[in-house]
Amino acid sequence: MQPEPQNHERRSFLKKTLAVCCGGAAVLAPVGAGVAVFLDPLRRKAEALRAIRVTTLDALPDDGVPRKFPVLANRTDAWNKFTQVPIGAVFLRRVAGGKIDAFNVACPHAGCYVDFMPEQEHFLCPCHNSTFAVNGRVNDPHSPSPRGLDTLVVEIRNKKEVWVKFQNFLPGQADKVPVA
């Protein structure tokens, strides 16, 4: 028995629709993956800009002495997810009354990590000898650093956790410009 013309047309239409859908999915899947890879640096940046839990108040006496803490965060690239990897470090300084200063350890001259020298009560960059006072300002007018240490925003959460909005800034210039 011959199929009715109407049934034949309907089957033909369904076959064509299915072929278009499969073809579209085959094209869109790699495009979607490409867009995800393209946007990946933005995703990493978003993670880096979030406040990060650095320590607790118990580890930060209110004696005004700067103490260094690593900054750890989860990172994701196109293929892997890394948990709690170092993305930088900060000096935290808590003074009587509870105020906390946070400085990125990267020297604004060229990015070397500064050290705190307890005896001299200042920060010293080992690369070209810039010095900074405990409040982060340039200590010596001959220091090559064009600006003081980069300050960061601090939040206290749950009455004891110290969170820092960690960010890097462009070195070698007087203005504090976030790294894009």
Ligand code: FES
């Ligand atoms: S990198 Fe710090 S003084 Fe040059």
